[in-house]
Amino acid sequence: MPTLRLALCQVDPTVGDVAGNADLVRAWSRKAADAGAQLALFPELMLTGYPVEDLVFRRSFVAASQAALERLAADLAADGLGELPVLVGYLDADGPPQVSSDAEPGRGARNAAALLHGGGVVARYFKHHLPNYGVFDEDRYFVPGNTLNVVRIGGVAVALTICEDLWQAGGPFAVARQAGVGLVLNINGSPYELNKDDIRLPLVRRRAAEAGATIAYVNMIGGQDELVYDGDSMIVSADGTLLARAPQFVEHLLLHDVELPAAREPVGGEAELADAMRVVRAEVDDLPPAPGGEPAVGGIIEPVADEAEVWQALVLGLRDYVNKNRFPSVVLGLSGGIDSAVAAAIAVDALGPDRVVGVSLPSQHSSEHSRSDAEDLAKRTGLDYRIQPIQPMVDAFLANMSLSGVAVENLQARVRGVILMALSNQEGHLVLTTGNKSELAVGYSTLYGDSVGGYNPVKDVWKTLIWRLAKWRNADAERRGETPPIPENSIGKPPSAELSPGQLDSDTLPDYDVLDPILIGYVDGDLGREGLIASGHDPAIVDRVLRMVDTAEYKRRQSAPGTKISMKAFGRDRRLPITNRWREHG
Numbered sequence: 001m002p003t004l005r006l007a008l009c010q011v012d013p014t015v016g017d018v019a020g021n022a023d024l025v026r027a028w029s030r031k032a033a034d035a036g037a038q039l040a041l042f043p044e045l046m047l048t049g050y051p052v053e054d055l056v057f058r059r060s061f062v063a064a065s066q067a068a069l070e071r072l073a074a075d076l077a078a079d080g081l082g083e084l085p086v087l088v089g090y091l092d093a094d095g096p097p098q099v100s101s102d103a104e105p106g107r108g109a110r111n112a113a114a115l116l117h118g119g120g121v122v123a124r125y126f127k128h129h130l131p132n133y134g135v136f137d138e139d140r141y142f143v144p145g146n147t148l149n150v151v152r153i154g155g156v157a158v159a160l161t162i163c164e165d166l167w168q169a170g171g172p173f174a175v176a177r178q179a180g181v182g183l184v185l186n187i188n189g190s191p192y193e194l195n196k197d198d199i200r201l202p203l204v205r206r207r208a209a210e211a212g213a214t215i216a217y218v219n220m221i222g223g224q225d226e227l228v229y230d231g232d233s234m235i236v237s238a239d240g241t242l243l244a245r246a247p248q249f250v251e252h253l254l255l256h257d258v259e260l261p262a263a264r265e266p267v268g269g270e271a272e273l274a275d276a277m278r279v280v281r282a283e284v285d286d287l288p289p290a291p292g293g294e295p296a297v298g299g300i301i302e303p304v305a306d307e308a309e310v311w312q313a314l315v316l317g318l319r320d321y322v323n324k325n326r327f328p329s330v331v332l333g334l335s336g337g338i339d340s341a342v343a344a345a346i347a348v349d350a351l352g353p354d355r356v357v358g359v360s361l362p363s364q365h366s367s368e369h370s371r372s373d374a375e376d377l378a379k380r381t382g383l384d385y386r387i388q389p390i391q392p393m394v395d396a397f398l399a400n401m402s403l404s405g406v407a408v409e410n411l412q413a414r415v416r417g418v419i420l421m422a423l424s425n426q427e428g429h430l431v432l433t434t435g436n437k438s439e440l441a442v443g444y445s446t447l448y449g450d451s452v453g454g455y456n457p458v459k460d461v462w463k464t465l466i467w468r469l470a471k472w473r474n475a476d477a478e479r480r481g482e483t484p485p486i487p488e489n490s491i492g493k494p495p496s497a498e499l500s501p502g503q504l505d506s507d508t509l510p511d512y513d514v515l516d517p518i519l520i521g522y523v524d525g526d527l528g529r530e531g532l533i534a535s536g537h538d539p540a541i542v543d544r545v546l547r548m549v550d551t552a553e554y555k556r557r558q559s560a561p562g563t564k565i566s567m568k569a570f571g572r573d574r575r576l577p578i579t580n581r582w583r584e585h586g
Helices: 016-036 052-056 057-079 170-176 197-211 306-324 338-351 368-381 391-400 408-426 437-442 465-481 488-492 511-525 529-534 539-551 553-557
Strands: 003-010 039-041 086-092 108-116 120-126 147-153 156-162 183-188 213-221 222-224 227-230 234-236 242-245 252-259 270-271 278-284 330-333 356-360 383-385
Touching: 003 016, 003 057, 003 213, 003 234, 016 039, 016 057, 016 086, 016 252, 016 306, 052 057, 057 108, 086 183, 108 156, 108 368, 120 147, 120 156, 120 278, 147 170, 156 170, 170 197, 183 197, 197 234, 213 252, 213 270, 213 391, 222 306, 227 306, 234 252, 242 252, 242 391, 278 539, 306 338, 306 465, 330 338, 330 529, 338 356, 338 368, 338 465, 338 488, 356 368, 356 408, 391 408, 391 465, 437 465, 437 511, 437 539, 465 511, 511 529, 511 539, 529 539
Parallel strands: 003 039, 039 086, 147 278, 156 183, 183 213, 330 356, 356 383
Antiparallel strands: 003 252, 086 108, 108 120, 147 156, 213 234, 222 227, 234 242, 270 278
């Protein structure tokens, strides 16, 4: 049986940086070739980054992607890599955008993959299954393909597929079995969410059984606005055996020798098989020679604890948002509470202490322990720590306006927001806001106050998970002989906004151990009132919580973007009308 040395290039592209992404392909193809690879794979829409959203509708952008592909093929050959087959995702089009007046049925923008070899394009594949759920809007942008490309590489029949083709039964994988394929390549831009890595392996095994073939699954890593990609690339044999698996959240070259069945079908020609898909065949000659020495073994990375996985996602999401948007540094308010402490620790892990500014913004209601806890966190992490009292500014407002109650509480939050934004304008920092998902859900925030900022690293993190992350991060530091970054007092004390004397979150909200399960059921699970009550929640508390969630939509619509880690994040995932009279009645 033939053996192919596969190189799964798990890399971090940037949306819109077509030239930079092409350079990544060249650099990692060189690494693959130097390691003896005979076939290299790169992620979905590698040349453009993913998702490109409405850039699809710009014909200039599509043309740039198409030109970059041709140029890349020539550059790889000029680099001495012409013998190495390289599969790369790119944006293509065979007709006008579907939203244009001159649109043609069955033609338009394509989510495409190209196999490059010998300075040219050997095969082009158009994604067949287009997801249109959650964060995906591919029916809005792309036209589905109906052709499965099968390329004979080193005597093996190899099929090309893209991301969602793997997530749905039928289509390309069913056709691959009929076409006698021995290897299916699947290139991905599959965003992270908690426990998704537990879903992927069984899914790849099901598709391997459906195709009767080995599957090489490569996924990108990196942050793109709210999304973060975790990699988790893998190779699974036709019988479901996991042969190799890459680590999450880091760039990685997964190199593995795979023994595969020899191709049985003729090289050229076309045929129409199941699901009205055509099979188009091609061949690649002049592969790099079979490497000598010991076989390449990619290894299998074992999954990490949930808290470690989420922490890595939040760190990578923030780092890429800051770096790809070319912010020199970040600034955030340090209250001494758990949310700002966790956000600050994430920022220091992502960027280093020299690029993080933490500002204590005490008022007359700020407790001494809040001030000392903020200072303690700064000492533990080494960030740039500053103190800016807000009471004189608050008093100036109150001397000129008659305010009381909640208006005074919100005034304090807004003065803090003004200070942070002033520092941003003066010094160029990106302001981080630190409200957790539980607070965003029930509207427990002040517009243009504690919600002010350009990015929120904990936007999609429930309050109860915030505490778990803090404890995990401290324990992880202790295991490595380092100083735990988060003060124990920030973890242990009752949460409070400290905007009025003796104020606690529990004055306004149910305890988070009670609140979060209701929110998870309602927001993430789309359970209605009856479903929540049937799950064991108190009807009076359910009614109270649902009212808060439903009336806070206008606040969430104005909130900063933040890293998605759950199955349904506010913003891209959960889209509800602001003006909306539907209520879950009690």
